[in-house]
Amino acid sequence: MLAELLLRLTTPAAPMTRQLGLVGESVALWARGNRQRQAWAEHHKRCRAVITQAVAELPRRRRVIVLGSGLLRDIPLDLLCKRFEQVLLVDAVHLPQIRLRMCFRPKVTLLNRDLTGVMGWLAEEEKGRIEPLADLTADPAIDLVISANLMSQLAWPVEDWLDDHPTRAARLPKELPAQCIAWHLADLRRLGGRVVLLSDVEMIERDRTGAHTDRFDLTRGVTLPPPDESWDWPVAPFGEAGRDRESIHRVGAWRNFR
Ligand SMILES: C[S@@+](CC[C@H](N)C(=O)[O-])C[C@H]1O[C@@H](n2cnc3c(N)ncnc32)[C@H](O)[C@@H]1O
Numbered sequence: 001m002l003a004e005l006l007l008r009l010t011t012p013a014a015p016m017t018r019q020l021g022l023v024g025e026s027v028a029l030w031a032r033g034n035r036q037r038q039a040w041a042e043h044h045k046r047c048r049a050v051i052t053q054a055v056a057e058l059p060r061r062r063r064v065i066v067l068g069s070g071l072l073r074d075i076p077l078d079l080l081c082k083r084f085e086q087v088l089l090v091d092a093v094h095l096p097q098i099r100l101r102m103c104f105r106p107k108v109t110l111l112n113r114d115l116t117g118v119m120g121w122l123a124e125e126e127k128g129r130i131e132p133l134a135d136l137t138a139d140p141a142i143d144l145v146i147s148a149n150l151m152s153q154l155a156w157p158v159e160d161w162l163d164d165h166p167t168r169a170a171r172l173p174k175e176l177p178a179q180c181i182a183w184h185l186a187d188l189r190r191l192g193g194r195v196v197l198l199s200d201v202e203m204i205e206r207d208r209t210g211a212h213t214d215r216f217d218l219t220r221g222v223t224l225p226p227p228d229e230s231w232d233w234p235v236a237p238f239g240e241a242g243r244d245r246e247s248i249h250r251v252g253a254w255r256n257f258r
Contacts, residue, residue: 004031010096014112016119017092020157026093030071036240040073043233043251047074047198050229050253051146054196055083062141065090065191067115067133068150071098074198075148081107084143088136090115115187116154116180122161122168133187142193147184149251151199152218154180178220185222188257195257200233200249208244218249227252 007027017023033040055061055076061084066075069089080087089102090111102108113132120126136142155177162169162176173179188195201224205214229252236247 004028007095011093013093014114014119016123017114020119020161022092022157025153025157026070026095030095030097032236032240033071033073036234036237039234039237043231044073046229046231046251046253047149048076050198050255051196052076052079054144054146054194054255055079058143058194060143062086062143063088063139063193064144064146065136065142066146066148067091067188068148068153069094069098070148071095075146077105077108081105086141090133115150115184116158117183118158118176118180121172122158122165124168129183131187133191137187137190137192140192142191144193145188145191145195147188147195147197147199147257149198149200151181151184151197152201152249154184155218155220178222181220181222185224185257195254197254197257198251200235200251201227201230202250203235204248204250206246206248208238213245224252225254228255229253 004027007030008023011023011026013023063086064080064084065088067090069075069091085107087108088111089108090113092112092114094110094112099110102110115132117129117132120130121128158180159177162172188197201219203216203218204212207213231251233249233251234246235249238244238246241247
């Protein structure tokens with residue numbers, strides 16, 4: 001608990017990133033991932049395997065971008081550092097332990113970005129969405145882009161913030177959370193190089209009898225092509241979020257999204 005509090009206080013982040021709850025969520029994810037190391041291991045292994053295969057198939061390996069790099073649990077970072085000339089890790093939040101680890105990785109650059117592109121708009125600092133990766137779309141040296149379990153995370157902080165700010169919400173498009181997901185997919189298609197998309201797409205809650213008690217579309221209705229692979233990620237096994245309730249996320253992997 002004390003470690004979590006310290007991380008919350010010492011993680012550098014823009015005010016809107018903090019307001020949207022992303023710092024708290026990153027710290028909570030770090031703590032939950034430590035508790036659920038075993039339950040999450042297979043999910044992480046499969047993500048890393050998809051990326052490893054994509055790396056092996058590339059004709060050139062100059063620059064790789066990881067979007068939603070976070071704690072890097074799903075990323076084969078040693079491999080990326082070995083095979084690429086430069087590794088860009090992009091996230092709204094880079095926790096101090098990640099910042100420290102990356103000091104010893106000369107090929108790695110950390111970029112702080114809001115990948116929804118709407119935080120400035122919500123804060124009334126912008127008149128609309130800012131393309132968050134505009135500077136990178138023109139980069140001809142990008143050979144691989146990895147969207148690393150980020151897509152489903154783009155909608156809910158905006159949804160929650162709009163619920164808490166009804167006056168502002170009334171002046172913004174109703175479908176903004178779903179649009180954040182659709183825009184991310186469009187951003188991926190605009191970037192150069194091969195694109196690997198990894199994302200959870202559906203949440204299923206089950207009780208101890210195995211009966212489904214809830215189901216939620218994490219894509220917010222945005223259409224995706226069928227994934228190349230999919231698997232279940234036990235995000236909250238029994239006892240994590242509720243004694244008699246488990247939460248399973250269905251994950252999709254698109255090896256060459258574009
Ligand atoms: C489920 S985590 C995955 C993190 C990492 N790939 C891993 O497995 O360790 C989602 C990541 O998306 C990031 N994220 C959420 N909303 C974001 C936004 N608007 N802009 C940039 N990153 C965001 C979070 O900070 C978090 O690191």
